[in-house]
Amino acid sequence: MDSLDRVFIALGSNLAPRFRRLSEGRDMLSRISSGGWMESPIYETPPVGPEGQGPYFNQVVSFWYDGDPKRLLHYLKGAELVLGRKPRGHWNSREIDLDLLYFGNKVMGGRPTIPHVEIPNRQFVLVPLNDIAPDWVDPLSNCTMKELLSQLLQKEEKIEFRTITAEEP
Numbered sequence: 088m089d090s091l092d093r094v095f096i097a098l099g100s101n102l103a104p105r106f107r108r109l110s111e112g113r114d115m116l117s118r119i120s121s122g123g124w125m126e127s128p129i130y131e132t133p134p135v136g137p138e139g140q141g142p143y144f145n146q147v148v149s150f151w152y153d154g155d156p157k158r159l160l161h162y163l164k165g166a167e168l169v170l171g172r173k174p175r176g177h178w179n180s181r182e183i184d185l186d187l188l189y190f191g192n193k194v195m196g197g198r199p200t201i202p203h204v205e206i207p208n209r210q211f212v213l214v215p216l217n218d219i220a221p222d223w224v225d226p227l228s229n230c231t232m233k234e235l236l237s238q239l240l241q242k243e244e245k246i247e248f249r250t251i252t253a254e255e256p
Contacts, residue, residue: 136178
């Protein structure tokens with residue numbers, strides 16, 4: 088597996104049907120997976136960004152990937168379009184969001200920026216990351232996901248997420 092990198096992708100949606108949109112996102116990602124698939128539970132989380140948005144369904148998946156970061160980013164952005172994402176501006180409601188969190192132990196600036204700069208600040212990313220890879224080490228901080236989550240929870244109150252197990256009306 089020398090040519091494969093473990094990647095972590097965050098999925099999110101706050102426009103109905105949220106559960107189906109995440110399922111379709113996972114399906115698109117499974118098409119490029121070279122094995123080692125892991126997925127967190129789906130959580131309903133409060134929105135981040137402009138007022139008036141509905142809650143999100145969020146999840147993190149991980150798998151082995153045979154390619155480079157730019158190719159993966161292009162695939163993610165293309166998959167969002169195929170799955171119906173409409174441009175609404177930064178941090179606004181979205182049909183589907185596919186964010187590249189980690190690409191192996193790579194550290195890159197520019198596009199894509201790896202690791203994703205907001206990981207240490209987002210419970211809705213760290214909680215599902217901790218579910219599937221608590222001992223994964225962030226290459227910037229040299230902290231595990233477990234440690235990053237603990238550090239964040241020392242700075243802010245724990246948000247109670249609702250676990251989602253099936254499509255809701």
